[in-house]
Structures are given as C-alpha cells and as structure tokens.
Amino acid sequence: MAEVRIDCMYEACPIPLIKALKKLNNMKIGDVLIMETDHSCSITNVIEWAKKQGHEVDYAEVADGEWEIYIEKRR
Amino acid sequence: MIKGDYMKFYQKIIKKPWTYVVGGIILAILNIILFWFSGKTWRITSGFLYWGMGILEKFGLEHSNWYYFNVYGNELTKGKTFFNNEYTILNLAVILGALIAALLASEFKWKKIKSKKQLVFALLGGILMGYGSRLSFGCNIGAYFSAIPSFSLHGWVYAIFMFVGAWIGCKLLFKFLL
Numbered sequence: 001m002a003e004v005r006i007d008c009m010y011e012a013c014p015i016p017l018i019k020a021l022k023k024l025n026n027m028k029i030g031d032v033l034i035m036e037t038d039h040s041c042s043i044t045n046v047i048e049w050a051k052k053q054g055h056e057v058d059y060a061e062v063a064d065g066e067w068e069i070y071i072e073k074r075r
Numbered sequence: 076m077i078k079g080d081y082m083k084f085y086q087k088i089i090k091k092p093w094t095y096v097v098g099g100i101i102l103a104i105l106n107i108i109l110f111w112f113s114g115k116t117w118r119i120t121s122g123f124l125y126w127g128m129g130i131l132e133k134f135g136l137e138h139s140n141w142y143y144f145n146v147y148g149n150e151l152t153k154g155k156t157f158f159n160n161e162y163t164i165l166n167l168a169v170i171l172g173a174l175i176a177a178l179l180a181s182e183f184k185w186k187k188i189k190s191k192k193q194l195v196f197a198l199l200g201g202i203l204m205g206y207g208s209r210l211s212f213g214c215n216i217g218a219y220f221s222a223i224p225s226f227s228l229h230g231w232v233y234a235i236f237m238f239v240g241a242w243i244g245c246k247l248l249f250k251f252l253l
Contacts, residue, residue, distance in 0.1 A: 009187075011189065011193075018245070018253055019253050022249060038184065038186070065184045
C-alpha cells in the first residue's frame with residue numbers, strides 16, 4: 001500500500017481535481033493519495049468528486065486555511 | 076436571537092456556499108434591476124477595456140483611429156469618461172462585495188505565487204482571455220449572462236463555443252501542463 005503526495009498549494013479550481021484524477025489513474029487499488037491544498041473549494045469539489053468515483057475520502061485542516069485530503073483508491 | 080439560531084443562520088447563509096439555483100435567480104433579478112435603472116446590462120471586461128484605453132491615452136497614444144474602434148465603436152455612455160463610468164463602479168463593487176463575503180465567512184487568505192511557471196501561465200491566460208473577450212464583445216458575463224436574456228443570438232453561439240473551449244482547455248491541461 002503506497003502513499004502518494006501531491007502539492008496543490010496556491011492552485012485554484014480545476015487544477016487540484018485534474019491533478020488528483022491524473023495521479024489516481026496510475027495508482028493501484030488500496031493506495032492512498034494525499035493532496036495538500038489551501039483552496040477551500042477543493043474541500044467541497046475534490047471530496048464530492050472522489051466520493052462519486054467510489055473512493056474512500058477524508059480530510060483534515062493541518063494549518064490555518066491549509067488542508068490535507070486523503071483519498072484511498074477503491075476501484 | 077439565541078445563540079443556536081445565530082449559528083444556524085451563520086452556517087447556512089454566511090459560511091456555506093449557496094446552491095447554483097439560488098445564486099442564479101439572485102443574479103438574474105439583480106441584472107434586471109440594473110438594466111431597469113441604468114439602461115445597461117452587467118458587463119465586466121468593457122470596464123477593463125475603458126481603463127486600458129484611458130491609460131494608453133494618458134501615455135499619449137492615439138487609439139481612436141484603431142481599426143477595432145472604427146468598426147465597433149467604444150459604446151461609452153455620453154458624458155462618461157474612460158475612468159468615470161458605470162463599469163468602473165460595477166467592477167470595483169464586485170471586488171468589494173466578494174471581499175466582504177470572504178471576510179464574513181472567514182475565507183480570506185493571501186495566496187502566494189507558487190512558481191515562475193504558474194506566474195507565466197497566469198499572465199498568458201489572462202492576456203488570452205482579455206483578447207478573446209473583446210473579440211466576442213464581452214466575457215461570460217457581458218457576452219453570455221447578459222446577452223441571452225436580451226434575446227441576442229450571439230449569446231447562444233458564445234455559450235456553445237465556451238463549452239468547446241473549456242473542453243479543449245481541459246484536455247490541454249491534462250496532457251501538457253500537469
């Protein structure tokens with residue numbers, strides 16, 4: 001089970017989502033993608049999108065206005 | 076108001092985004108009111124065009140003989156100047172309103188420039204958008220949001236090609252830039 005980090009700091013929609021989509025394509029089922037972002041919209045749209053894709057999703061605010069989104073690839 | 080009620084109001088109205096339907100209806104009503112009182116529909120980039128023309132004029136550049144303004148005119152309201160016009164107020168008010176909303180929702184944050192690459196592409200993208208918006212008589216506000224309710228066919232043409240452009244842009248982003 002691998003962990004992949006992507007740096008999406010200071011990037012706005014739709015860049016974080018497209019980056020996640022691209023990374024997830026090359027990952028194995030069970031791998032975890034960790035996205036670092038300071039874009040509050042990503043907390044809504046990346047999470048909504050990943051859930052719809054059937055992945056396991058969680059997130060945490062790691063600093064003021066900075067989040068990590070955890071996506072476990074399920075399919 | 077008791078505290079629980081206030082928190083509910085804060086979460087629902089101030090903090091969380093509104094739905095597209097609610098936002099769309101409010102924008103439509105506001106645009107009708109604007110049109111009613113000023114005789115102008117909402118436009119964004121026209122204001123920036125005027126600022127650009129005004130700045131060039133200050134530097135002594137003569138643009139009234141440019142091909143673009145000879146074919147289309149600048150549509151400036153009589154008695155208004157490049158800096159003192161409806162669109163200057165609208166554009167500044169949009170920024171002020173967005174700032175207030177962001178501050179109230181405690182979403183305000185200074186963002187750093189990530190890299191030289193981001194800076195270059197942001198500038199390139201901005202120039203392309205500005206150039207394109209003037210060829211199509213506006214951005215997605217002036218040439219789409221304000222054009223379709225005015226029963227202007229060009230709004231629909233703009234809409235179709237906006238989707239085509241966004242699709243191509245996404246493909247390019249996915250393939251070459253990320």
